Amino acid sequence: MDNALFSRRRAERFAQLLDEANGGRRHHVRSRVDDQLTPLVGLGRRLGANPPEPEVDPEFRTGLRAMLLATAARDGIGAPAPAEKANNNRGALLPAVTARRARARGAVLVGIAAGAIAVSGISAASENAVPGDALYGMKRSTERAQLALASSEISRGQLFLDFARTRLTEASALRGNRSGYGAVLDDMDADTQQGVRLLTAAAAQRSDAAALDSVDAFLIRQRRALDALADNGSRADRERTTQSLALLASVTERADALRAAIGCGQPVGSASDGLGPIPATCP
Template sequence: MDNALFSRRRAERFAQLLDEANGGRRHHVRSRSDEQLTPLVSLSRQLAAEPAEATADPEFRAGLRAMLLATAARDGIGTSAAARPAEKASAGRGPLLPAVTARRARARGAILVGIAAGAIAVSGISAASENAVPGDALYGMKRGTERAQLALTSSEINRGQLFLGFARTRLAEASALRGDRAGYSAVLDDMDSDTRQGVRLLTGAAAQRADAAPLDAVDSFVGRQRRALDALTEGASRADRERTSHSLVLLESVAERADTLRTAIGCGQPATTASDHLGPTPGTCP
């Protein structure tokens, strides 16, 4: 209970400091939290004065919008947000004082502003990390953004396509790491892992639906990825060429699996109950 009260007071004080920084009425009070909150107020003003030019990922925007709408539906906005605490209080302890209700409304508004400002900052950092490679400071943010995209995607087909997109990204990173034997091999390992996960999801969806349409994405991926891998072998060291050949063998297996599964679906034998690292094993046509 003490922690909840302390957190609420910090939020209310943060709202007051924001009001004062934006030209609002000074409250002529001091808090022990002021030294910690003052830098956050400065950051909020900087974010408001210099909005990020980067565009947030559509799926990230959709997830943020859903979260804010859920918060608004639960707690209300503006007048409705201020009225709900009063309604709860009237059932038990009596109506809250208007000043307390207003402070809580401002605190909730400050929290929502902070969430939005944080979303803008994160989207800008995510955009800046797009070209990062293993070893760069922003590479962790890049991989974290990919995990967030997967978390916001529920469709097996969309998740499979995301994994294949990540595999293409890993290949682009590998081109920047040629000559670094350990780094080059590690990023191709990640690429092959993303390839297997994406193919497994797409072949599984094709078998479950008895529909070869998800395999079109696999075929397109294999063609583009094979050409890019072939290009990596030109002028590469012997060690890099040997490691690249392993990924090319995986692509050959993926292409063969897609072809046999497409044939099986066409003759009414989409898959058996068995599966492996590339998804369900195709049945045998009579």
């Protein structure tokens, strides 16, 4: 294998090309290695659009989950590690470049950890975990790793909407648990707002409503599932579900208004709120 292919300069250029291919900011430069990297960018886009879905053997999933739960019960998950003795002299002399290298190594480790989680099947074992389960922290850590590896703001926005759907699935398993149900819907609404804000900002910045298609698809499925929850459960659960439905109604209005503003060429302006840019009304 040619080690030069993975030099820092080529890796940085590959990251730029991949970001541009996913709707990110264009870098008006041309490199001698672009012809070599173009096939890899195409492969990356195809993998991003249709990620492989490895089939996990049910017996392996069950056995791994039992092993992880036993380990969590024995050793604990998320327990603070013993404080190490600080070396004040060395810490005071740590240059900024060392800190940057540490952050870079941390980003690489996040990617390696995310890949290891997916390959080993731990994410498969934790995918059905709900708040209160020992593996729920692992599930949320996997989501944070996915966000860290997202190649563009549009990808991050779509991930947040995917997480909102996951929170809704968790909420359906917690009906009757008043505090747990409400807390999961709070997280769901936060993920919804984050995703919508990123996607509406991308649409306004590019004057292109294509980014809103993900929002529309999300609204259809999410509203249908929330309506089903609103028809069942305790009175407190139904009232809390109504709040989330109201948020979806606000998202619908914002997406429609932004799409109309882009369609008539109306500038969006700089004003924004929790759902992103506030479009002006078409004349």
